[in-house]
Amino acid sequence: MSTLGHIKHPNLVELLAFCKAGDDRALVYEYIANGSLDTWLHEREDGPRLLTWERRIKLAHGTAKVLAYLHHEYEPHVIHRDIKSSNILVGKDFEAKLADFGLARHMSPLLSHVSTEAAGTLGYVAPECNMTMSASRKSDVYSFGVLMLELVSGCRPNTAPENSKCGTLVKWTHYAIASGKQMDTIDPVLKERGPPFKELTTFLKIASLCTSDSPDNRPTMKEALQQLSQLRTEIAQVRNHTE
Template sequence: MKFSSCFSNCFSSASETPIDIGRAEIEGENYQNFTVFSYSELKVATNGFSASNKIGEGAFGSVYKGLLRDGTNVAIKMLSVELESMRGEREFVSEIISLANLKHENLVTLKGCCVDGANRFLVYNYMENNSLAQILLGGEQNRMKLGWEARRTISLGVARGLAYLHEEVEPHIVHRDIKASNILLDQNLIPKVSDFGLSRILRDNASHISTHVAGTLGYLAPEYAISGRLTRKTDVYSFGVLLLEIISGQTVVNFDLEHGEHYLVQKAWEIYRANSLLQLVDPTVRMNYPEEEAVRFIKVGLLCVQETARLRPEMPIALKMLTNDVDIEGVQISQPGLVADLMNIKLGQKTTFPCSYS
C-alpha cells in the first residue's frame, strides 16, 4: 500500500485541528525508507500478537516483539483509537511526523506503520536491552550492569539526541516526555530516545501554550505543569531529572511511611547544599568512577532542573558542560523547581507514569 493511500484511510473521519495539521504535515513530506505494513504481516510477525511476544505496556498501547519475513527483529507498538477523544490517533500522527525523516544514532528508528480499522501500529528497530527504566528500577543486580562508563555513554547519548531535536532539526521538536522508560538501549547499551507520541513542533523559536499538560509526574518542569507554557527548556528540566536518576540509580519519586513522598531532585539539592555530592552516586558503581566527572554530571543535572527556566542551559550547552568543553567551576546553581502537589498541575492534564518499552 502506498503511504498516501494509507493515510487517506487514517484521516478520513478526523475533524480535530491537530489531526488536520498532522495530515498536512504527512502529505507534504517525502518519507524515505518508510514501509506501510499490512495487518497480516504484523500478525504473522508477532505470532498473532501473542502474550509471549509482548515486551511492554505504555500509556498509549502495548508493544510486541516481531520477526519480519526478511529476518529482521522489530518492536511493534499497537495503539487503539478512542473515537470520542481521538486518543491514540494524535500520538500516532505525532510519532510519524516527528520520526519518519529523522536519523540520529540516539533516536529510535521508525521503520513503518500500519492502519487497520481503529487500530494503529508503529514499527521500530528492536532494542535488545529494552528500556533504561528496566535496568535502573530492576534492583541492585540489574543496576550493577551499568558501570560508570555505561552511565556516561547513556547520559551523553541522550543529551546528543535532545540537542539534535532542539537545534539541528527544523522546525525544532520538543519531546515532552523524557524519562527512563522512554530511553531504549541497543545491544551495546547505546541509548535511543523513543516514544514521540506527546512531542510538539515549535516553529520560529516560539513557545507553545498547551491546553493540557502531558508528561510524567516527577519529570515535569514546574512552569509547564502549572501554566502549560512549553519550550525547549521543558525537555531540559526532564533531562536533568533523568541525569540525576542515571547517576544515583534512585527512583524519581520515592515513598516511605516515615517521610512520605520524597523527590530525587529535592534530595540532590539537599546533598549539594551539604557539599557532599558524591553521596548521590549509586553504590553499585562502587569506587570505580572518576569523582570529578561524577560531581560535574550531578551539577549539570541540578543546573537543568533550576526553578527559573531561563537559568537552565540549552541542551547543546548542557552537553558541552558534561564533556567539560564548557567549564562550570564557580557557576551558581539556584534552587530546583518541583511539582510535588497534583493540585498544582494545570487542569485537563494528561500525566503518565513509568512503564517499560513504552
C-alpha cells in the same frame, strides 16, 4: 507519527513502517533487544552493576545528543515532552535510543513555548509546565536533568531517603549539594567501584543546573551536551594516561 517518521538520528529509535488495516493502525519500530533504561536501573537484578560509570555517562551523552538535535538542528524544532528512563532504550553497545514521540510537538521558530495540556510523567515534569500549561525546550532540559540524577543515584524521581524530608530526587540532590553531602546521592554500586570524585561532582553539577526551578537558569540542550562531551573527553584522557 508524522513527527517521528521524518526524523533520523543514531540515538533515536527508527520508525520502520506504518500499517493500516480497516480501523486498525500499527507502528513498526526497530527492535532494541536490551529494553529500557528503567528496567536496567530498577528491575534487573544485575542491571545496576552492568551499568558501569562509563556506560551511564554514555547513555546520558547519547540522550543529550538527540535532544540537542531535536531542539536546535532539526527544522522545525521538536519538543519531546516525555523524557524519562522508560523512554530511553539501551542499544547493544549501551548507546541511548530515544523512543515514544506520542507527546512530541513541533515548535514555531517565532515562539519559545507551545501551549499544551498537562503532559509528561510525574517526577520528570518541569515545575512551570503545570503552572503555565505550556512547554518549552527548557522543560525538556529539566526532564533530562532528572534522568541524569536517576542515572547517577539509581533512585526513581519520586523517591528520596525517608530521613531527608525532601520528597523528590531533585529536591534531595539540591539539598545534598548545598550541604556538601553530594556523595550521599551516589548509587552505592557506583561508590564501590570508586569513580573519581571530580567526575561524579561534575556530572551532578550539570544535572543540578538542568533541574533549576527557573527555566532561565537551565542550560540549553546544546550547552548541556557540550558539558557532557567535555566530561567524557576528560575521562578518556585520564583512563588513557593511567593505562
